[in-house]
Amino acid sequence: MEPIVRLRSRTVVMPSTDIDTDQIIPARFLTTTTREGLGKALFADWRYDSDGNPRPDFILNRPESQGCAILVAGRNVGCGSSREHAPWALADYGFRAVISTQIADIFSNNALKNGLLPIVVDEATHAWLLANPGAEIAIDLETRSLALPDGRTVAFPLEDFARYCLMNGVDELGYLLSKVPDIERYERAHGK
Amino acid sequence: MTAMTLFEKVWRAHEVAAETPDTPAVLYVDLHLTHEVTSPQAFSVLRDRGLPVRRRDRTLATLDHSTPTDSGQIFGGLPIRLESARKQVEQLERNTSEFGVELIGLRSDRRGIVHIIGPELGATQPGKTIVCGDSHTSTHGAFGALAFGIGTTEVGHVLATQCLLQRKPRTLAINVAGRLAPGVSAKDLVLAIIGKVGVSGGTGHVIEYRGEAIRSLSMDERMTVCNMSIEAGARAGMVAPDETTCAYLKGRPRAPAGEAWEAAVEAWRQLPSDPGARFDREVELEAGAVEPMVTYGTNPGMVVPISGRIPESGGEVFRKALAYMGFEPGQPVAGKAVDVVFVGSCTNARLSDLREVARILRGRTVARGVKMLVVPGSQQVKKEAEAEGLHKVFLAAGADWRESGCSMCLGMNGDTVAPGKYSVSTSNRNFEGRQGVGARTLLASPATAAASAVTGRVTDPRELVP
């Protein structure tokens, strides 16, 4: 995984609450056996009409959304299925961060493992972000804060280990493999 | 010793390394279930890095999501229609044989939806940690296991190390007093719980369902309740093991036997939360007040009693959901004409569910213009249902009787609801497009689904069978 310390981008705003993983990527795209190329299926049922043409009114199809790497979503984004295809699709499309007041557990875990930052902010910051689509935001993992264009900085929580892995491009599997002696000891002690 | 909850006991017994401020816990996984959709990329990682599966005896694979449910396609005759689905099935067959993992394959009579066959085999047991690349892994918590869904990267972690890196979740007790009224099912109860807690109310928590109403549920019913924990945002739901749990497991193919059985039961008795154990949050509910429930919106929290009406107003999400569903604010849900009835899924496709459907369908027929699909949760359920003649009731009523699989629960295998059509479904998600592009899903119990099939309208089952 590529290390990520800072990210600066304009935002795309999708204010709906409870955007579930079935919307992020519908089930019919899950018959894939690789993780590449899912960006084109991102939000497929909202993004394309029944003939497969882009719906001009959908936010990702609008010119101002092009090149944005930060998605601001309503509360409880990523609820539903455990499909890692959801963060794969977001990342493949070009998103590097998702901001909301609440992010579903499994989605958040999956996002972290793919260098997609799940960022939980307070209600007031969220309200500001929702009201100012396209704002240029700077996210800094070092200080665990994001800077708004008016100069305010807002702290966000990010678990130490997850932050360490993101900032150093550490792969968690490597870390777990380093624990194999402990795992063996555990298995012996517990008769497993 | 401080009083501990069921969750804490299971968690502690599986800590290879406890969490610290700097590092998450290394948590040992007793049983890893896997299926074709969320595993291919995990096996690829192992292959790329030259890693073996650490404990082949602790992973069990099956095929359920993208598999067809018509027997012609499974047992010869037609090939799997969807090319990509066929590839995915073949990929799991290849991965499991290459890595030496047990696969309950396409033609096995033990195959079925992953969350139905684990318990059925007796592989799901109290006190175990169980994971699967699937959010409804919460189902297995009905046995007093700590069971939760993981992503594909974590599937790779478990395959390679039998462990996961986890931060300890908080605990939420849902205390359900009293008893369910006659004609009201476990599905109605869990829909009522989600209606109360909200679709994100359980985020960051493991739920323990407690109280007289939960104690009096059968294992099938407890599974229905735990299954939908994730729909309240909780990764796991648990019920303390008791006599009901032991009676269910005894004699199952993978349950302990002989002396090992006695020892296991003794260990399971230690699991229930200690008196005075503290939960981070508690919610109280009265079972007697629960009515048959039905959803009207696009998440499982948008739910009303079947005799009730859709709320008069709500926010943007509410309006958007109603527009998608073609409903008006304040409209009653009962009486709405339906096009499709789906009985199936890991929530409600066990034998007791099918018996309930047959009880209502017996001597009746599916209304004209309604398509009804009955998809057993496993090949064993299918066999048992046929031994009781339930399939004859379904077929005589004009329903379709299928091979097991996820089917129309998520519409990956070709079983879908057409755009704009209304489906009463015993599954667990009514998300936009879940059952097919533009499909409108109303979640309900098996009894409500069957009653609605008979009348062709959303119907309180107590009107047909008192």
Ligand code: SF4
């Ligand atoms: S039946 Fe539905 S919810 Fe259950 S595992 Fe299959 S797709 Fe998931």
